[in-house]
Amino acid sequence: MKYLSFDLEATGLRENDLIIEFACVPFCTAEKKVHKELYFHTFIHCPSFDILKPNLDPWVIDNNEELIRKANTTGLKLDMFKKQFDAYLSSEKVKSYFDNQKITLFGKSMAAIDLPFMNRDLGWEWMRERFEHRQLDLSSVAYNLIDLGFLPEKCKSGSELMKELGFGEVAHTALEDAINTALMYIKILEKFSKEN
Numbered sequence: 001m002k003y004l005s006f007d008l009e010a011t012g013l014r015e016n017d018l019i020i021e022f023a024c025v026p027f028c029t030a031e032k033k034v035h036k037e038l039y040f041h042t043f044i045h046c047p048s049f050d051i052l053k054p055n056l057d058p059w060v061i062d063n064n065e066e067l068i069r070k071a072n073t074t075g076l077k078l079d080m081f082k083k084q085f086d087a088y089l090s091s092e093k094v095k096s097y098f099d100n101q102k103i104t105l106f107g108k109s110m111a112a113i114d115l116p117f118m119n120r121d122l123g124w125e126w127m128r129e130r131f132e133h134r135q136l137d138l139s140s141v142a143y144n145l146i147d148l149g150f151l152p153e154k155c156k157s158g159s160e161l162m163k164e165l166g167f168g169e170v171a172h173t174a175l176e177d178a179i180n181t182a183l184m185y186i187k188i189l190e191k192f193s194k195e196n
Contacts, residue, residue, distance in 0.1 A: 045075035
């Protein structure tokens with residue numbers, strides 16, 4: 001199957017927090033290949049770090065200050081992000097890759113912020129017109145493999161899953177995380193396929 005692996009970084013995990021970085025990259029499970037040449041990546045404008053800081057969680061202050069500053073100075077306004085992302089999805093290369101079908105989204109812990117924030121900022125109808133209503137979530141796959149006894153319980157954590165699969169540390173940048181999430185799923189397929 002073909003999926004669009006995506007990830008976003010935000011100012012936090014609360015309802016009113018803001019997307020500051022977005023990236024996606026297609027991959028194919030039949031080929032076991034991530035098509036990095038077809039990636040899309042951008043920063044999304046937000047208020048300055050100094051304005052946001054009083055309401056940010058300590059983790060975000062310690063780890064995402066640089067991303068927030070970059071989003072503030074170079075990020076696209078939300079309407080321009082939507083326009084450029086739509087142009088990407090409508091491009092002949094991407095449409096051809098997905099056989100002119102609705103795209104199935106793939107990510108990690110998407111229900112936490114990724115999908116709610118995308119639905120909020122891009123619009124529920126806009127999302128439904130472009131993407132399948134079913135998605136594949138790496139965290140759910142990992143939980144299933146833990147329940148079946150194929151992975152240790154520590155792999156409930158995304159960073160522990162990365163280590164277990166030999167990928168090192170989570171980058172917490174949207175493009176690298178979108179690529180690594182797809183590569184981890186491919187690695188899981190290779191590790192647990194019926195041929196092995």
